[in-house]
Amino acid sequence: MSMILERPNVANPVPTLPATLYRDPAQFERERQAIFTKEWLLYGRSDQLAKPGDYLALTIVGYPVVVVRQKDGTLKGFHNVCRHRAAALAQNPEGAFSGGMIRCPYHSWTYELNGCLNRSPGFGAEKGAIDPAQWSLFPISADEWRGLVFVRIATAGPTLVEWLGPIVPMAAQYPLQDQRFFMEKNQEVAIDWKVYGENYLECYHCPNMHPGLCESLDISKYTIDSYPEDGFFHLYGPKRDGGFTDGLYFYRFPFLMLNFYQWGSSIATVEPLGAGRLRHINWYLFSDLSPEKAEENRRSAEWSAQIVAEDMDMNVTVQRNLEIGVYDRGILSPKQERAVGAFQNMVRAAMPGLEG
Template sequence: MNVVEALVQDTVPAPVATLPASAYRSQAVFEQERAQIFTRQWALFTWAEQLAEPGSYVAATVAGLPVLVLRDAAGQLRGFHNVCRHRAAMLVKEGAGRFKGALVCPYHTWSYGLDGRLRRATGFGPGAETIDPCETSLFGIAVEEWRGLVFVRIAAEGPALADWLGAIVPMAAHYPLEQQHFFMMKEREIEVDWKVYGENYLECYHCRALHPGLCASLDIDRYTIDVHDSDQFFHLYGPKRDGGLTEGLYFYKFPFLMLNLYEWGSSIATVEPLAAGRMRHVNWYFFTDVSPERADANRESAEWSAQIVSEDIDMVLGVQRNLNAGIYRHGVLSPQREHAVAAFQNMARAALAGTPEAAHLRVAP
């Protein structure tokens, strides 16, 4: 080996192993991910326009857990598990609505204030006096709003939302999120593990093969992804071609928040992991101008974006099937094209460090 070859060998990083295939199909790994990642991180839940009035609420699930967020009489956002303290009934069905003064369980009509405190345990007679309202209040969760987006965190303790977003906050400061309004949503439940989808999002190695429309709009040769390890997010940059549709600011925040921000609108997406190898992908489209005159143009823009997601989903469905089949054990990542995938996988490994399932995220020597 000559001196030049030695220098090249020392400076060019070697390929690294992917996660083992078992990491994407093990329900034991998924349960640890729910405990160590999904419940401890902030999750995008809804947008503030849905909770504009006192008493308004949104009920949905976060990593399979039924959750309820409302705005109380004082205008404060409050979050609860959507479960009655009596016998675990769902307080409200999934969707949006408005309470008229109290939350009344549809099962046995226990009622709660908008602060979650038990008001009345019906049918208990004198025994109701022994029920401590403080001990039987609704189970609370953390809820915060950032620039018109509402996030929840299942765990009681953790960083404030702005601290969790980190450098995204100043980097996105001049994009007019508060002036943008909800236009449409795409929601798809697919047999794909959340990590498979995240890894696909964090490389454009596949773009020329899968996304001709995207390549016609963006200069893929100049596409870059910067890893911000300390804040666990990725800054994706794809400069617009002459005549391309758009140029904006793109973020992926671990574990699964996707922010595509433009001056005229936003494509904001998240993933809800449902089980090992199964997830729900949710994409909201916002525009500054949602007048009837702009409806066709806005829909065309949103559908263009949704088509790129569809192209990805068609591919990763096959990836997940092969991960489940058992022939493929693990692969290698390109240091040049898949450095962000490697960083994402390291974040997943770090989150499960010290658990029995951590071995599923390491390739055996």
């Protein structure tokens, strides 16, 4: 585990990535293949897959996929594509496959919950007419951690716990697995995923934009530590006297945000929809969902959502200006924006020759 702690060089500010990388469809497709397919991505919650046969069928970075709870309690993921004529196997965002089988609604090919072909009607004998090993579902990686479900399009790579790395022990004191879903706030906005990530990784803007956050946290003591070898950032803001909450945050590249508070958790991610477009997904979880706590929980979630809204409003203007052709590059504050520089270097490392 390696952390950036070097003394900032004020005399040599670092240039930003060029503006074209935030608006170019060809660049986005390269990111999709070089980054998004190779990293674990937040997908759902374990409570949505409570029983064997329960499934979630969503689109993640352009790929329709389905995750299924197995009979032994584990998860398996597949491309939501029948091997016969490419129909979607699961037609609804969530549900349950009846009878312990995945049945294609088009021509009734059936698959075991583990993706193995079971029956292919019309191919001679009812069962075994074609080789199941050659015609089973296309797999993806799926796993869960403390009540959160993740997928990775690539089937090879580090395990989920290996990918989370130091986040696992650093977050151990927070009872995430005991918290329950309370509400969510999702929205599609004209912002590139990199713009949103860079905004999250600096509090240079906080005094200007987040009065509610600054009333709660001592922004003068806000810290962001970068761990480039592990692909994550550790952010912390201590509580002011009389403030609403302290805040411990983790950002795992490319776009997982784990926000832990005294009152619960705000779990967020983005789904890139194209160059300059994303869907922001935010879940709010609490340990106590009793009716007596409902109003307090709502206020806590709305407090957090207000900070997100303030960032969104500003970053829509940033994205618009990145697209008009006037601005090409800026510079990063060596004191305030070192984590932004580390984030941009992770983008560069994933795609050698990016600015060549």
